[in-house]
Ligand SMILES: NC(=O)C1=CN([C@@H]2O[C@H](COP(=O)(O)OP(=O)(O)OC[C@H]3O[C@@H](n4cnc5c(N)ncnc54)[C@H](O)[C@@H]3O)[C@@H](O)[C@H]2O)C=CC1
């Protein structure tokens with residue numbers, strides 16, 4: 001039994017390290033040939049996950065056929081914007097685990113990464129999501145995650161990834177699990193703006209608590225179960241991300257406040273909240289649903305509004321009952 005991990009960024013590498021350290025033969029597909037060769041030669045992913053040794057059972061490759069050869073399943077860990085083109089260039093796997101956190105919006109409404117993988121491959125897909133920073137998972141710090149999807153395959157993912165430092169719960173609410181993981185990135189951008197503006201702990205707690213309500217409103221309207229958003233893949237991931245020094249989303253919020261330009265924001269890695277917020281706001285407009293925090297993040301990140309003005313506007317909203 002072999003596993004293919006698609007995407008040699010921080011998360012793909014961390015998941016591949018986790019599996020290989022359990023003795024699971026794992027092939028890690030890197031988009032760029034030079035990157036696969038560097039991983040082979042140095043036994044370390046210096047660009048995306050420095051300081052973590054690549055175990056012997058992990059084989060990095062750029063060759064699509066080699067990556068998928070004999071794989072029982074493929075773990076998709078590329079940024080959401082690269083999902084379609086990645087699956088287009090790779091041979092199919094029997095089934096998939098989607099570890100990507102993102103949101104798509106188009107003619108068919110809101111779609112999650114696992115739904116996109118399922119539509120493109122016509123194979124079963126389990127989503128793996130939770131408060132899971134790659135830097136900590138790869139260093140074997142205690143972590144919990146959720147495998148959501150068809151029960152038999154979710155259990156298989158649980159057995160495959162579980163170990164002394166990685167505890168996997170199963171869930172049937174794949175949509176809720178993925179919506180939680182996408183919305184928390186938008187809220188982490190807002191949290192980073194509060195940090196950057198030095199508005200204090202009260203402001204950050206208020207923003208995240210109201211943001212959690214927004215996650216629940218958005219997520220349940222789209223078919224997620226309310227309890228999922230108060231679990232690991234919702235509140236859990238929101239806490240991990242919004243208070244983290246690792247988080248690229250939170251850091252991008254801080255950098256937006258400092259006037260760092262839009263292109264430079266992703267210097268440390270993909271910032272999924274910048275894309276997810278577009279899908280959230282487009283859906284809210286179409287459905288006539290208010291999403292005040294997401295709308296504020298959108299105005300700052302994509303329309304050039306001053307962050308302080310956006311936060312003042314949130315404070316000045318019509319008084320209401322909690
Ligand atoms: N870093 C983390 O701690 C976690 C990340 N995730 C999610 O995993 C996904 C990937 O994130 P990271 O690995 O952190 O990203 P990263 O920024 O560390 O790496 C991105 C990887 O994608 C590749 N890439 C960029 N554009 C591409 C394209 N057009 N086609 C194919 N490959 C492309 C890059 O070469 C690089 O290997 C995201 O959706 C993220 O939200 C989920 C949980 C934890």
Ligand SMILES: O=C(CO)COP(=O)(O)O
Pocket residue numbers: 101130131132133134185188237240241246247248249250270271272
């Ligand atoms: O999803 C993550 C932690 O669960 C990673 O967060 P960032 O993408 O903000 O770094």
